[in-house]
Amino acid sequence: MAGFGEPGATPVEAAGLRVGVVAARWHGDLTDHMTERAVEAARACNAADVVVARVAGSVELPVVAQALARRCDVVVALGVVVRGATAHFDYVCRSVTDGLTRVALDTGKPVAHGVLTVDSIEQARDRAGFPDSAEDKGWSATIAALEAALAIRTADRPVSGPVGFAR
Known part of the structure; x- marks a missing residue:
């Protein structure tokens, strides 16, 4: 587990921002809890609204993330x-990562990659935000996305005065 180096997931002030959460139903006991933690994080940040959508598996996440990005x-x-024992894991992980990255870049909206890619269910449970888990990916992914949205707002503000090395 790579939990070291994490910057922390302290709530940010995100009043007025709308959060879309899309979660796979595969391994539902884990993704249900991660979804609850994501919604709790959005509420802790005072997000205006949270929309939750469910899909069958992780491969379906990018297309629904794209639809949510149009509204959120x-x-x-x-x-x-x-x-598992086949290359399926590699194909799914690549497809999901490439798809979510494309959605973020195409829409200009932060898309948090809260997909656990693990060797065992025990590793997934340890990242799913249960009281005895080492990490809370639903919570931290939500905070990260909201923080990125706030950074984009700052970056989009008009610049007054010199920029860079100008005098």
Whole structure:
């Protein structure tokens, strides 16, 4: 588990922002809890609204994330992909990562990659935000997306005065 180096997931002030959460139903006991934690994080940040959508598996996350990005300021994608004995794991992980990245870049909206890519269910449980878990990906992915949206707002503000090395 790579939990070291995490910047922390302290709530940010996100009043007025709309959050879309899309979660896979595969490994539903984990993704249901991650979804609850994502919604709790959005509420802790005073987000204006939270829209939740469910899909069958992680491969379906990007297309629904794209639809949510048309209506929401940020999107949080949640899923669990467990390595098996075939190359399926690699194909699913690549498809999901490439798809979510494309949605973010094409829409200019933060899309949090809260898809657990693990070797075992135990590893997934340890990242799913249960009281005995080491990490809380639903919570931290939501905070990260909201923080990115706020950074985009700052970056989009008109600049007054010199920029860079100008005098």
